[in-house]
Amino acid sequence: MHDDSPHPPPSSAPASRRRRRRLVAALAVVAAVPAGWFALDALAGPGAPPKPSARPAPAGEGPGASNGTAGDRKPGHGGGPLAGKVVVIDPGHNPGNFQHAREINEPVDIGTNRKECDTTGTATNTGYTEAEFTLDVSHRLRTLLRDQGATVEFTHDADRPYGPCIDERARIGNTAEADAVVSVHADGSAVGNRGFHVILPAPVRAGAADTSPIVGPSRALGEHIAGTFARATGSAPANYAGGGTGSVVRADLGGLNLSTVPKVFIECGNMRDPKDASLLTDAAWRQKAARGIADGISTYLLG
Template identity: 75%
Template sequence: MEPAADGPLKGKVVVVDPGHNTHNNEHAAEINRQVDIGTGRKECDTTGTETNSGYAEATFSLDVAHRLRAVLQSRGARVVLTHDGDRPYGPCVTERADIGNKAHGDAAVSIHADGSDVGHRGFHVILPAAVHAGRADTSAIVGPSKELGARIAGNFVRVTGSAPSNYIGGGTGLDTRSDLGGLNLSTIPKVFIECGNMRDPQDAALLTDAAWREKAAQGIADGITDFLRG
């Protein structure tokens, strides 16, 4: 699908990063390889989590990414996916950041779902911490990424009706981390969103529902649109 010729996001580039990959579990050696994220070394990628019924986070994230791409393109944006389920594994977290940087994205979002304890519910948006180590330097993106995250969180509540996380972020729906290569190595405004907790039955019922995933994509898209339009 080509982006619309006109729309509120005409001329904007949005990078959408579907978390994990459904084939990661078949490539343990490759994804366990350590990569430099500036503040230390971590695995190239991970398998992600799944619901108790076996619905994989990687499947969820790619589905929401496709829905998000459609909404953003309808508003005139050019959308770059870090992968489209077409790779044997990964990409590594370092490459995910590099793809966004090389695309000169105006904003980037990495889509995930959490794997926490039963009773832990709700979404949270992860913001980049101030990091200056190795080839990581987030000084230019901390401010705009915080604004992007706040816009996404607000719209996610409005559109999905989901509450901010009751176990991370103190009720704000926002969390700041320095241990994620996808954020540390980004030179463009970027956040992660954990759309819910796959291991909680109530959240899992939402995450496995196609109509709810469409709302999730709409909420994320509205937040990105608010951010890019100022």
């Protein structure tokens, strides 16, 4: 969930930059763009191809080392089409956040402004939390990607008391030099609001944030995922965001603003709607969701 719900807003993170300019067409949808603190320079782009990558990605390399998840950074099985590709999965929120209100409310710098370190996320009426959901889908997604040979790293695996903060979540993807990062969420919107949407980074240049190199490739990543997620799950694009396109562009998420590598969020469904909740709480559906995300990542990476 991401600032669109009765719950406290979710998260994001800081940045550095790489020079990869992509000219582009205008963004179709710009949502939730609080005016003032960023430069919307109308550069976003369709389909920039992912960077070629043939990193050996040894175990223990990268951000995992700093957050206790280094063991997750294992190369995928042997060859496989995604051999040499690095994917960072960011399970939204953390089940422990509920017990650490003070820490997760501590503001961090997201370039454009300061924002809460992290949020609790939402939950279904029956008490299935978004944090449980995101971890479950992330585990399934990791297995599918490793089966294709990818090197997969998590930002956390509920192996820390809370967080990480949104700035650290972004930093982990950056340090890993990930070919793609996906932050997994489910929304907390009104009853009757249904379906999924991906969230793409807006052009933002402020403080430590400069998304200009990643706007184009992130859009390509997100569009792949939106298509394959719909096919795998049978879910429709959100009927309450993105105008039916299944994608929304946002400038207020630190996890996107501070990313220097292609990154999107996906809101898999609305936990507060009973019909969507019946899907989100079903393990077989979550496997389909993971398959949909994995297929989008792999088709993006294989260009």
